[in-house]
Amino acid sequence: MNNNSQLWTKVINQVRDWARQNSIWAVHFNSGSCNGCDIEILATLTPRYDVERFGIKLQGSPRHADVLIVTGPVTRQARERLIRTYEQMPEPKFVISVGSCSISGGVFEGCYNCVGSVDDVIPVDVYIPGCPPRPEAIIDGIVQLLTELKGGKARKQQRPVTAEEIPA
Amino acid sequence: MNTFTSLFTLLIFPAGLTLMLVGMFYEWIDRKLVARFQNRVGPRWFQPFADTLKLFAKEQIKPAIVNPYLFFGLPIAALAGALTAALYVPLMGLNPASNFPGDLIVTIYLLSLPTMCVGLAGWNTSGRFSLIGATRTLTQLFAYEAPFLLAMLGPALVAGSWQINTINGYAQNHWLIFTQPVGFIVALIGLMGKLELPPFDAPEAETEIVAGALTEYSGRGLAMFKISRSVELIIGLSLVSSFYLGGLNGIPSFLFKSLALLLVMSVLQVLLTRLRIDQTVGLWWRFGAILVLAQLLVMILWKGLAL
Numbered sequence: 325m326n327n328n329s330q331l332w333t334k335v336i337n338q339v340r341d342w343a344r345q346n347s348i349w350a351v352h353f354n355s356g357s358c359n360g361c362d363i364e365i366l367a368t369l370t371p372r373y374d375v376e377r378f379g380i381k382l383q384g385s386p387r388h389a390d391v392l393i394v395t396g397p398v399t400r401q402a403r404e405r406l407i408r409t410y411e412q413m414p415e416p417k418f419v420i421s422v423g424s425c426s427i428s429g430g431v432f433e434g435c436y437n438c439v440g441s442v443d444d445v446i447p448v449d450v451y452i453p454g455c456p457p458r459p460e461a462i463i464d465g466i467v468q469l470l471t472e473l474k475g476g477k478a479r480k481q482q483r484p485v486t487a488e489e490i491p492a
Numbered sequence: 493m494n495t496f497t498s499l500f501t502l503l504i505f506p507a508g509l510t511l512m513l514v515g516m517f518y519e520w521i522d523r524k525l526v527a528r529f530q531n532r533v534g535p536r537w538f539q540p541f542a543d544t545l546k547l548f549a550k551e552q553i554k555p556a557i558v559n560p561y562l563f564f565g566l567p568i569a570a571l572a573g574a575l576t577a578a579l580y581v582p583l584m585g586l587n588p589a590s591n592f593p594g595d596l597i598v599t600i601y602l603l604s605l606p607t608m609c610v611g612l613a614g615w616n617t618s619g620r621f622s623l624i625g626a627t628r629t630l631t632q633l634f635a636y637e638a639p640f641l642l643a644m645l646g647p648a649l650v651a652g653s654w655q656i657n658t659i660n661g662y663a664q665n666h667w668l669i670f671t672q673p674v675g676f677i678v679a680l681i682g683l684m685g686k687l688e689l690p691p692f693d694a695p696e697a698e699t700e701i702v703a704g705a706l707t708e709y710s711g712r713g714l715a716m717f718k719i720s721r722s723v724e725l726i727i728g729l730s731l732v733s734s735f736y737l738g739g740l741n742g743i744p745s746f747l748f749k750s751l752a753l754l755l756v757m758s759v760l761q762v763l764l765t766r767l768r769i770d771q772t773v774g775l776w777w778r779f780g781a782i783l784v785l786a787q788l789l790v791m792i793l794w795k796g797l798a799l
Binding site for chain 1 (some may be wrong): 523527530531532533534535538539541545546549550551552553622676698699702703706707708710711714739762788
């Protein structure tokens with residue numbers, strides 16, 4: 325009986341992981357970028373690269389999304405909104421930070437109006453460097469996320485982040 | 493044995509599970525056709541299945557201010573309405589699971605139940621975007637519902653019956669697309685309005701109002717609304733092709749006629765851009781309703797003179 329239920333759990337987990345790997349809905353958030361990375365993300369979604377063949381779709385609402393794609397350094401104004409958008413997404417959720425500025429602050433490092441990089445504010449799963457990264461690099465980053473998902477990352481519940489925990 | 497047969501008909505084939513799977517498959521065909529017309533490769537064949545499974549495995553967030561009974565009940569009601577409508581329609585070209593005189597009216601009203609549920613869901617979650625989306629959904633419902641019903645009335649009038657099965661039988665000897673072309677066009681475009689496909693996708697316009705009435709839905713609720721949409725697609729295609737395209741009398745004729753209709757619908761989706769909500773209402777009431785009414789009048793006069 326116990327053995328049987330274990331097998332059943334394993335099958336269900338495999339089906340669930342397969343579905344998660346093959347259907348990635350993304351929401352795009354600009355936290356203070358110069359729009360260079362945003363244009364590259366839009367180029368990734370155009371017919372030339374056509375990411376719909378991997379099941380990747382841009383969604384309007386964070387409630388429908390699995391992946392948050394963040395571009396740019398986090399400004400003081402965007403910080404609250406970024407946390408809110410992240411909190412609005414249902415579990416399991418992942419964050420991809422696109423571009424040099426979102427990884428380290430880039431040329432905006434130390435600016436009076438910037439908090440810093442994206443992972444100072446919310447937990448990030450995949451970093452895509454470049455100023456701006458080419459669409460191929462963005463697709464490669466998504467493939468890295470898929471490899472992580474294949475390792476069963478989605479099954480572990482991620483620690484929720486609350487606004488109070490985050491240093492201003 | 494009889495109970496077993498009816499349960500099998502209700503839950504597995506042709507209604508129930510098979511209907512949902514075929515609906516998702518047709519959704520894939522639609523997405524793939526649109527992608528090919530846009531010079532893209534398009535999604536893989538299992539894409540809608542993967543989307544649905546993933547949504548069922550996701551967390552469902554309940555906003556703080558909603559009424560929980562409505563929030564969790566509406567997706568179920570939408571799916572139940574769409575699946576009940578399937579009972580009276582010659583799905584896959586087979587005989588309907590049940591029929592009685594007047595089931596055409598019941599089917600058409602059950603088909604608008606998912607739309608009503610989406611409208612109520614948007615009102616219940618009371619976000620800005622979902623409120624605007626709900627208003628637009630219900631406005632569009634009032635725009636296309638009467639012309640669509642009138643377009644379905646034409647074949648019923650000629651066949652002299654309100655029973656879908658009888659009209660289907662009549663239509664097998666008469667290709668009504670040639671005798672009632674206006675009705676066919678209005679029914680096809682009404683179906684596109686019902687499914688909120690472009691150019692009638694103002695209620696869920698991503699670029700303006702995020703995701704319309706379903707903005708706050710995640711996980712299971714969203715999945716159920718999506719499944720009810722694909723079930724509606726199959727039922728609508730079966731209705732229009734059985735009334736206007738020479739009836740349905742088997743699985744091959746169902747596949748051939750519904751896929752031909754789907755091809756026309758995806759070409760229209762790619763060709764046309766989104767209408768504003770006032771343009772949608774104007775299109776239906778200024779042209780659709782009046783043209784169908786004129787055709788009905790001609791038919792009634794013809795019938796009266798011939799008798």
